[in-house]
Amino acid sequence: MANTTSPSGAARTTLTLLGSLTGAALLGALHSHARPPPATRSPAKAPVPDPAAANRAARRLNRAAGTLAASVLFDSTVEHYRGQFQNRAMYTPLVTAAMALGVSAHGTMDERQTPHVVRDTVYALISIVGLVGTGFHLFNVRRKAGGFSWQNLFYGAPLGAPMAIGLSGLLGYLSERVRETPPGQVPMIWGLPAGRVVGVVSGLGITGTVGEAALLHFRGGFHDPFMYLPVTMPPVAAIVLGRSALGPAGIARRATRWWLRATAILGLSGTAFHAIGVGRDMGGWRNWQQNILNGPPIPAPPAFTGLALAGLAALGLLEDHPDD
Amino acid sequence: MYDNPLTTPRATHGRAPDVFHPGGWVPMREYPQREAVDFVVIGTGAGGGPLLARLAERGYSVIGFDAGPYFRPLEDFASDETSQSQLFWTDERLVDGANPLKMGANNSGRAVGGSTVHYAMVSLRFRPEWFRSRTLLGYGADWPLDWREMWHYYARAERDLAIAGPVSYPWGPKRPRYPYRAHEINGAAEVLARGAEAMGYQWSETPLATVSAPRGDSPSCVYRGFCRVGCATNAKQSQLVTYIPRALAAGAEIRDMAMVGRIAVDAAGRACGVHYHRNGAWHFQAARNVIVAGYAIETPRLLLNSATDRFRNGLANSSGLVGRYLMTQSNQAVYGVMDDMVRWNKGPPSLTITEHWNYNDRKDFHGGYCWMAQGPLPVEWSAAMSTSRRLWGAALREKMGDYNHQVGLKMVGEMLPHLDNRVTLADETDRYGLPIARVTYSWHDNDKAMIQHALGEMQRSLELVGVRDLWRQENDTNHLAGTARMGFDRETSVVDADCRSWDIPNLWICDGSVFPTTGGVNPSLTITALALRTADRICVQARTGEMRK
Numbered sequence: 001m002a003n004t005t006s007p008s009g010a011a012r013t014t015l016t017l018l019g020s021l022t023g024a025a026l027l028g029a030l031h032s033h034a035r036p037p038p039a040t041r042s043p044a045k046a047p048v049p050d051p052a053a054a055n056r057a058a059r060r061l062n063r064a065a066g067t068l069a070a071s072v073l074f075d076s077t078v079e080h081y082r083g084q085f086q087n088r089a090m091y092t093p094l095v096t097a098a099m100a101l102g103v104s105a106h107g108t109m110d111e112r113q114t115p116h117v118v119r120d121t122v123y124a125l126i127s128i129v130g131l132v133g134t135g136f137h138l139f140n141v142r143r144k145a146g147g148f149s150w151q152n153l154f155y156g157a158p159l160g161a162p163m164a165i166g167l168s169g170l171l172g173y174l175s176e177r178v179r180e181t182p183p184g185q186v187p188m189i190w191g192l193p194a195g196r197v198v199g200v201v202s203g204l205g206i207t208g209t210v211g212e213a214a215l216l217h218f219r220g221g222f223h224d225p226f227m228y229l230p231v232t233m234p235p236v237a238a239i240v241l242g243r244s245a246l247g248p249a250g251i252a253r254r255a256t257r258w259w260l261r262a263t264a265i266l267g268l269s270g271t272a273f274h275a276i277g278v279g280r281d282m283g284g285w286r287n288w289q290q291n292i293l294n295g296p297p298i299p300a301p302p303a304f305t306g307l308a309l310a311g312l313a314a315l316g317l318l319e320d321h322p323d324d
Numbered sequence: 325m326y327d328n329p330l331t332t333p334r335a336t337h338g339r340a341p342d343v344f345h346p347g348g349w350v351p352m353r354e355y356p357q358r359e360a361v362d363f364v365v366i367g368t369g370a371g372g373g374p375l376l377a378r379l380a381e382r383g384y385s386v387i388g389f390d391a392g393p394y395f396r397p398l399e400d401f402a403s404d405e406t407s408q409s410q411l412f413w414t415d416e417r418l419v420d421g422a423n424p425l426k427m428g429a430n431n432s433g434r435a436v437g438g439s440t441v442h443y444a445m446v447s448l449r450f451r452p453e454w455f456r457s458r459t460l461l462g463y464g465a466d467w468p469l470d471w472r473e474m475w476h477y478y479a480r481a482e483r484d485l486a487i488a489g490p491v492s493y494p495w496g497p498k499r500p501r502y503p504y505r506a507h508e509i510n511g512a513a514e515v516l517a518r519g520a521e522a523m524g525y526q527w528s529e530t531p532l533a534t535v536s537a538p539r540g541d542s543p544s545c546v547y548r549g550f551c552r553v554g555c556a557t558n559a560k561q562s563q564l565v566t567y568i569p570r571a572l573a574a575g576a577e578i579r580d581m582a583m584v585g586r587i588a589v590d591a592a593g594r595a596c597g598v599h600y601h602r603n604g605a606w607h608f609q610a611a612r613n614v615i616v617a618g619y620a621i622e623t624p625r626l627l628l629n630s631a632t633d634r635f636r637n638g639l640a641n642s643s644g645l646v647g648r649y650l651m652t653q654s655n656q657a658v659y660g661v662m663d664d665m666v667r668w669n670k671g672p673p674s675l676t677i678t679e680h681w682n683y684n685d686r687k688d689f690h691g692g693y694c695w696m697a698q699g700p701l702p703v704e705w706s707a708a709m710s711t712s713r714r715l716w717g718a719a720l721r722e723k724m725g726d727y728n729h730q731v732g733l734k735m736v737g738e739m740l741p742h743l744d745n746r747v748t749l750a751d752e753t754d755r756y757g758l759p760i761a762r763v764t765y766s767w768h769d770n771d772k773a774m775i776q777h778a779l780g781e782m783q784r785s786l787e788l789v790g791v792r793d794l795w796r797q798e799n800d801t802n803h804l805a806g807t808a809r810m811g812f813d814r815e816t817s818v819v820d821a822d823c824r825s826w827d828i829p830n831l832w833i834c835d836g837s838v839f840p841t842t843g844g845v846n847p848s849l850t851i852t853a854l855a856l857r858t859a860d861r862i863c864v865q866a867r868t869g870e871m872r873k
Contacts, residue, residue: 005486005539005540006540007538007540007541008344008540008541009541144514145509145514145517145518145521146517150490150491150505150506151490151506151508151509151529154505154506154508155508155509218505219505219536219537220505220536220537221486221488221503221504221505221537223504223535223537223538223539277538280538280543281543281544281546282543282544282546282557282559283543290546294544
């Protein structure tokens with residue numbers, strides 16, 4: 001029987017190529033040991049908290065928040081441009097994401113062990129803006145004919161999207177809390193071990209992002225088998241991260257680390273998958289002005305990378321500062 | 325050099341146009357004329373297309389004949405409303421009766437792919453009770469088919485055509501998930517939704533045969549709104565880009581620009597081939613079996629034109645019912661103006677639907693109807709305004725200024741079968757020297773009652789959402805059916821449940837003309853499901869030896 005459901009030609013070739021590359025990268029992540037576990041990591045011998053380790057974790061969180069912010073910046077620019085900035089409030093995520101990106105870049109390079117008042121304020125502010133944006137999007141969906149129907153969830157303002165910038169702010173805010181850890185003490189946030197808090201936040205963030213990917217890939221009818229990847233692999237990452245964050249600390253979590261790395265890789269290769277998807281629309285990349293707006297969102301998948309990086313930071317915190 | 329598909333056949337020399345690539349070709353098997361092929365299929369539309377693909381995929385030698393051109397969607401379809409007429413069957417036909425049908429735009433097609441090349445892609449299932457409308461609902465005639473079996477073939481047709489439909493359909497028994505998600509609704513479709521909600525009726529996105537995400541080499545719909553001029557993006561899953569490429573890949577041959585004028589019958593009373601006109605001359609193709617899929621006018625015309633001494637009243641016509649029980653569907657509309665900008669021409673024309681009155685029997689007439697959102701392009705719109713509203717000159721020009729604020733609802737309603745609505749042969753002949761069809765049609769009291777009911781309902785729903793300047797388009801009809809009805813016995817029908825003619829065992833009829841009743845939904849998906857079933861039945865009968873009987 002003739003195959004009329006798979007693409008032919010360049011789309012087929014690039015999809016195969018990218019699929020193999022992604023597979024190879026995932027295998028590579030399994031075998032690489034970026035950082036051998038230090039000898040001090042034995043539950044029997046409580047380690048002395050290392051201030052440099054706290055700073056390292058904080059900067060990792062800045063990097064995660066920045067990755068997320070970059071994804072939001074480009075994604076909301078494209079999507080709100082598509083919506084013709086009909087409401088002036090639609091400029092908000094462009095401003096906040098740009099600010100988050102700026103302060104995150106600053107934080108990533110900042111080796112001081114004290115929080116920065118501007119960074120701290122910006123992060124706190126955009127966490128709130130993310131919540132307000134969610135409210136806006138909820139309102140947009142609700143007022144359409146049919147209310148909370150599949151039609152409006154698919155094509156109305158995406159409910160989960162504003163929380164991505166909120167998460168970026170929250171991760172940044174947590175980063176500042178880790179950074180202000182006094183020398184010789186275990187990083188704590190809200191009276192809880194920082195590694196556990198960051199782990200739970202990242203895990204929930206991944207879960208939410210999976211929800212959004214699932215909704216939009218369902219809208220696309222899962223027309224390409226690769227579209228199942230972001231709704232199958234990251235959920236496992238979220239579960240194993242959750243187990244690490246809530247279970248005993250101070251032990252090497254090789255599997256968790258691999259799943260998080262895999263999720264980070266998936267976020268990056270998702271960008272390329274989406275670019276191929278754009279090329280499959282009418283006129284392909286020659287018609288980029290329309291297809292970038294109507295095809296799969298190219299900047300969206302790295303949200304997974306940002307959250308996976310946060311998860312890896314959490315894992316580092318748990319391993320550096322075992323609390324049990 | 326541009327080869328004009330309207331004058332020169334394209335599927336020749338062992339190759340056929342590759343509809344997905346400009347200037348491309350796909351290999352095509354060719355069969356000699358003198359050696360009998362297993363099947364000749366006359367017509368390549370919603371009925372012929374699936375038969376060609378399924379029979380070829382089962383290993384039969386098959387040739388599909390179409391009187392129309394083999395279009396290349398990416399090159400031949402312009403964003404120009406007036407180029408639309410190249411897709412219609414505009415050969416002369418005589419129309420009479422109390423309500424003569426307007427032939428052409430929405431009831432015919434002349435192209436490889438048939439009218440699915442220009443249809444509005446609305447892909448609906450019959451209400452199950454309609455297959456037993458005489459027994460269960462008290463009108464029309466029963467189909468010799470079980471709705472559950474049709475449900476199975478509907479599902480397969482929906483998969484093959486990658487129908488983009490709602491996550492859950494509000495009416496009728498449960499159906500499997502549509503392969504693709506529904507499209508984003510446009511302004512006109514939202515007015516239907518709000519109007520239905522104001523009336524307390526359910527509404528839904530319309531299941532459409534145009535993809536909402538890429539599929540194979542089809543890109544997703546770009547909402548140009550030129551669906552009925554021929555989709556220039558290939559998002560539309562017409563026969564031309566679905567079953568026909570499958571058929572070619574499986575070894576079928578397509579003969580475009582080939583008008584079949586006569587089915588030949590041998591001394592034993594079996595069909596033995598077809599006489600067809602191509603490249604300016606008549607030819608004969610020998611065949612072991614013949615399937616007619618030319619739709620409700622051309623199918624009976626061909627059967628009647630193929631009369632012999634043995635079959636004086638035409639082939640398959642011992643019942644005298646070939647050409648009888650012609651049905652159309654009422655297609656009346658209510659239009660009005662919104663204060664807000666609507667831009668109803670953006671996207672497929674019928675994005676939302678309410679089947680409320682198909683599934684609700686508390687009404688004082690038989691049959692059902694649905695209504696859908698509308699989005700006629702400017703030329704069609706000005707034609708409707710001038711003919712139905714009698715506007716001309718400055719008055720027409722002024723009203724056309726409201727185009728982007730215009731909204732409308734259009735019904736698809738079930739007209740009941742009547743013996744006297746029919747297709748016969750006229751004395752006049754066409755360019756091939758073949759007698760042309762005379763189409764006689766009159767509305768009956770039930771049809772008129774339904775139309776008035778629908779117009780009232782549609783008008784009320786528009787009034788409830790603040791549409792002003794309302795007017796009714798009362799004269800339109802569209803899809804056809806009947807003229808070779810299927811049934812339970814040879815006295816009261818032309819074909820059996822397998823679409824096999826009672827009189828000639830190797831002659832099948834498989835298109836809308838076999839419908840005993842037409843239902844209140846667009847017929848294309850039912851025709852396709854029927855064709856898939858017929859292909860399966862043919863294979864079963866071939867296996868059991870029943871074919872030779």
